[in-house]
Amino acid sequence: MSEEQKYDLLIKNIQVVKPNSDEVEISDIAIKDGVFKEIKPNINSEEAKNIYDGNNKLAFPGLVDAHMHTGIYNPLNEDAIIESRAAAMGGVTSSLNYMRTGGYYLNKGGPYKDFLPEVLELSKNNFFVDYAYHVAPMDRSHIDEIPNIIEEFGITSFKIFMFYGGHGLHGASSSQHEFLMIDENEKYDIAHFEFVMRGIQKAIDMYPDKKNDISLSLHCETAEIMAAYTKLVQEDNKLEGLHAYSASRPPHSEGLAIFIASYLANETQLPNVNLLHLSSKKAVDAAMQMQTVFPHINFRKEVTIGHLILDVDASTGNLAKVNPPIRPREDVEFLWDSVLNGDIDWIVSDHACCKHEDKVDSNNADNIWLAKSGFGGTEYLLSALVSEGSKRGLSLNKMAALTSLNPARRYGLPSKGDIKIGLDADLVLVDPNETWTIKAEESESGQGYTPFEGQELNAKVTTTFLRGHRIYDEGQVLGEPKGNYLKRPY
Numbered sequence: 001m002s003e004e005q006k007y008d009l010l011i012k013n014i015q016v017v018k019p020n021s022d023e024v025e026i027s028d029i030a031i032k033d034g035v036f037k038e039i040k041p042n043i044n045s046e047e048a049k050n051i052y053d054g055n056n057k058l059a060f061p062g063l064v065d066a067h068m069h070t071g072i073y074n075p076l077n078e079d080a081i082i083e084s085r086a087a088a089m090g091g092v093t094s095s096l097n098y099m100r101t102g103g104y105y106l107n108k109g110g111p112y113k114d115f116l117p118e119v120l121e122l123s124k125n126n127f128f129v130d131y132a133y134h135v136a137p138m139d140r141s142h143i144d145e146i147p148n149i150i151e152e153f154g155i156t157s158f159k160i161f162m163f164y165g166g167h168g169l170h171g172a173s174s175s176q177h178e179f180l181m182i183d184e185n186e187k188y189d190i191a192h193f194e195f196v197m198r199g200i201q202k203a204i205d206m207y208p209d210k211k212n213d214i215s216l217s218l219h220c221e222t223a224e225i226m227a228a229y230t231k232l233v234q235e236d237n238k239l240e241g242l243h244a245y246s247a248s249r250p251p252h253s254e255g256l257a258i259f260i261a262s263y264l265a266n267e268t269q270l271p272n273v274n275l276l277h278l279s280s281k282k283a284v285d286a287a288m289q290m291q292t293v294f295p296h297i298n299f300r301k302e303v304t305i306g307h308l309i310l311d312v313d314a315s316t317g318n319l320a321k322v323n324p325p326i327r328p329r330e331d332v333e334f335l336w337d338s339v340l341n342g343d344i345d346w347i348v349s350d351h352a353c354c355k356h357e358d359k360v361d362s363n364n365a366d367n368i369w370l371a372k373s374g375f376g377g378t379e380y381l382l383s384a385l386v387s388e389g390s391k392r393g394l395s396l397n398k399m400a401a402l403t404s405l406n407p408a409r410r411y412g413l414p415s416k417g418d419i420k421i422g423l424d425a426d427l428v429l430v431d432p433n434e435t436w437t438i439k440a441e442e443s444e445s446g447q448g449y450t451p452f453e454g455q456e457l458n459a460k461v462t463t464t465f466l467r468g469h470r471i472y473d474e475g476q477v478l479g480e481p482k483g484n485y486l487k488r489p490y
Contacts, residue, residue, distance in 0.1 A: 007032050009468050010048030014059040014429065018419050019401035029059065031425040034467035039421060052470070054429055057462060058386075060400050061419050062093025062426025065378050066407035067276065067302065067348035070097045070131075072104050072374065073358055074446070076119065080126035081481060083353050083376065085444035088128045088472040090349075090379035091428030091461040094408070094416050094486065095129050098159055100136035102180040109138075109181030112145050116153050120485060127483030128471055130426075132411070132490075134159050134217060139182045140192075143199035147206055154487025156213045156412045157274075158200055160193050162257045163221040163323070190260065197268040204271070213412030213489045215272035215300075216265075220257035220283070221249060221324055229253070234369070242312040245368050246325040251280035254324055258283060262290035265297055274300045274410070277350055279307045279324040281334040288343060300345040300410055303335050305381050308347070309388065310451060318360055318371045320451035322350065336392055339402070346407040347385060351378040356448045376445045380438060380452055386430055386459035412488035425468035434460040444477060 007030040016027045016039065030038035030048060045051055065087060071079045087095050099119060101109050108115060112135065123131060136159040137143050149155050164180060177184055186192075197216060204211045230248040233239055239247055258275060265273050275287050278301055291299050306322060311329040314320045338344050352374030361370035385399055408417025415424045435458050440450040464472040471478055 005047055005049050007037055007048040009050045009052065010043055010045060011052045011054050011059070011427070012043070012045070013056055014054035015056065016419055017058055017060045017396045017400045019061065019397055019405035020418070021397050024058070024396055029419070029427065031468040034425055036419060036421050036423055036425050039419060057429040057431050058396065059419065060091065060382065060428045060430060061404035061417055062428055062464065062466065063091045063382055063403045064094040064096065064407045064411075064413060064417050065092045065349050065351065065381060066096045066346060066411060067304070067350045068095050068097045068378060069350070069352035069374065070095065071099075071106075071122070072352050073354045073372070076106065077122040077126050079353060080123055080131075081128070082444070082446040083351065083378070084126075084128040084131070084481065084483060085477045086351070086376060086379040088464050088466070088477050089444045089461065091382045091430070091464050092378050093129050093426035093428070093464065093466045094413060095127065095131045095378075096407070096411060097131065097133050098136065099133045100159070101138050102182070111141060112149055116149070116155075120153070123485065126481055128477060128481045129466060129483045130486050131483050132413075132486040132488060136161060137196050137199065138180055138188065139186045140195065143195055146199045146203045150203055150207060150210065150214065154490075156210060156488045157215050157217060158196065159217045159219070160196055160261075161219045162193065162261065163219065163223050163226060164188050190264070193261070194264050194268060197264055197270045201268050201270045210412070210489060212272070215274055215410060216270060217274035217276050218257075218261045219276050219323070220254050220261055222253045222257045222260070225250065225253035225256060241317050241366070241368050242314060242320060242326050245321055246312050246327055249323070249325050251282035251327070251331070254278070254280055254283035255286035258286040258290060262294055262297065266294045271296070272298050274302060276302050277304045277307065277324060277348075278302065278335070278344075280327050280331040284334065284338050284343060300406075301343065302346055302348060303339065303344050304348055304350045305384050306350065306375070306377055306451070308332065308335055308339070309384055309455065314451060316451040316453050318365065318368050319375065319449055321368060321371045321373050322375060323373045339389075340392060340394055344402070345410070347381070347402045348407070349376070349378040349381045350374070351376045353445055353447045355446065359449070375451050376447045377450070377452060379443050379445060382428060382430065383457050383460050384452070384455070386432060387457040390432070390459070413486060413490050415490055425465060427465040428461055429463040430459055431462050432459045434458070436460055
């Protein structure tokens, strides 16, 4: 390469969507050594080794899909390859995955000092996008490991599944200890949640330089309410499918759990709390109330693209079973209002590939209680948000903040989430004028179906760049998996 060719790649003729801007800028982007080097109009093509014509498409920062579950239903090393291809297809360049000991995932208990090296080894060279992990402390010994998890493994985000107190992944659990693979003397209950919070706060004190990067995320549903209402719905036997499942895990179960979690965060002086996949008006209202009651807590609020697109009348029925449940249309519209009002901090996929043969019972596919929870969707995250959000007046710049900047900054990824000189050259191009229909057969995911089947969208991801390398273009995932592990702060 001659001295004049000072860039590895020049992307021309694009509309740059920056999260901290109020406008979309016509510009070129030059990349060198995997980072953004120049962002301005009319960069000289002779200065670049390679040229890519963006054909006036929208250019978003690569997505930081902050809520995924790679390896939950399938072997981690296999799931990483296939589902990160789906992520690349959707414009995702950083995949943040929830991980825990117990049933599913690796189906192992024990300390994280033994568990996490295996996770990282199974992940190595298998992701097409960059990746990181969140970890859930499931017993008292895991709480003691929190400082080591931060220091050795670079994992700064932790999780509590509040409903596991009396439920498994798909419904009532007959044996909590067996499902969670914890000792008979352990309890996964409100007291444990408090002690997890105290452990995280202690770690924040130990690592003051990481205090803004260390946080706790919570799946907020109340096990006791869910157990009682599941019994009522099943005995009444008047509701079916997604209607029944939503009623069995009612919105006030979410609201109550948010109240409990917030009070405990205040009690333990935990400053950084993430309320995951809020699915209902009552959940968002509870989150906003707690933000007012405890203004010193830095609450962040998350919704999923599934809860923004689907409702209980979805034609794909039980294939859309997820926790918390898909809700009635009035809750969906309230979530959109919350996004537009700025009350939601980021939007994710909650991608959890569950193959059709595992998703519904082979002999009774219409039985919602026998169906497994969770589904994929990372490949549709940005296309669906641009399509539906644009109709509702959500700005493109706000979409970039919701899918990239906000989660990147919260989760210790300052080199991700924005289109800015010096940051990782993660970029996704979107055609804002392409109308298409979602078909599972066209997805890179190994799931084989999608609850979004038949949804018509008016925008489509066409190209994804990871650190300046084109990993998805013209309907094809390119090259070999070259995703890096994001040891945080990264």
